[in-house]
Amino acid sequence: MRIKANPGGFKEGRFIFEAGKNYEIPDRRSYVVSHGWATELPDDDPEPFETVTLGQMTPHAPLAPAADVTLSVQDSVHITAGDVGVLDLSGGV
Amino acid sequence: MGKRVNTALLDLTLDGVKTGSGSVGPCNKMVVCSAEPTTYTEANATYMLANVAMSGTDFTIAAGDGAGTTPRKVTSGAKSGITVSNSGTATHVAWIDSANSILLEVTTCTSQALTSGNTVNVPAWKMELGAPT
Numbered sequence A: 001m002r003i004k005a006n007p008g009g010f011k012e013g014r015f016i017f018e019a020g021k022n023y024e025i026p027d028r029r030s031y032v033v034s035h036g037w038a039t040e041l042p043d044d045d046p047e048p049f050e051t052v053t054l055g056q057m058t059p060h061a062p063l064a065p066a067a068d069v070t071l072s073v074q075d076s077v078h079i080t081a082g083d084v085g086v087l088d089l090s091g092g093v
Numbered sequence B: 001m002g003k004r005v006n007t008a009l010l011d012l013t014l015d016g017v018k019t020g021s022g023s024v025g026p027c028n029k030m031v032v033c034s035a036e037p038t039t040y041t042e043a044n045a046t047y048m049l050a051n052v053a054m055s056g057t058d059f060t061i062a063a064g065d066g067a068g069t070t071p072r073k074v075t076s077g078a079k080s081g082i083t084v085s086n087s088g089t090a091t092h093v094a095w096i097d098s099a100n101s102i103l104l105e106v107t108t109c110t111s112q113a114l115t116s117g118n119t120v121n122v123p124a125w126k127m128e129l130g131a132p133t
Helices: B007-018 B040-046
Strands: A002-005 A029-034 A037-040 A068-070 A076-078 B029-033 B048-053 B059-063 B072-076 B079-083 B088-097 B102-114 B119-122 B125-129
Touching (some): A076 B102, B007 B059, B007 B072, B007 B125, B029 B040, B029 B102, B040 B048, B040 B088, B040 B102, B048 B079, B048 B088, B048 B119, B102 B125
Parallel strands (some): A068 B119, A076 B125
Antiparallel strands (some): A002 A029, A029 A037, B029 B088, B072 B125, B079 B119, B088 B102
């Protein structure tokens, strides 16, 4: 499926559809959509385009679930007080 | 003008995770969450996908990896085969103190879909405390 899409509606690098966005934008840049991912097409691509909205497409899905998966966890580094959220311990949160 | 902190003072905070300090801690449960929890209830219930019991022996306090920048750290050991209680996408991991209903520490993880009844592994991760700046 080919669509007209707003490049600003995608994240850079690997383009990820964002919920609530309408990808029908007169920017006229073209993308190929497959399983929620998009890649840019050459301007002279002869194929016709189809204008769609997010509701018609499969949104980006996270990694497929597996029976036994291992998370990739980032360390928590407290450099300054401004770098972390401060938890309010009063009232037993 | 320099600013300094005694590493023993930093360790008091890390001890709060490992052994408990005052009315805070120790951490007795690690929780995998579907969103960033900001309260104990959110970590332990609202966003909880999987959890595993923790004890003091699961934590190691040592010199930080950032030398003078992060003088001290506490590392939680890896936990494998944790049963997924609720389906969802894991985005955060937290240490909690269920005895005192306290959310102790929250970190992030790469988004990963989890399915109830399956298992999840959490590798070792650490909380590092920085020097004053």
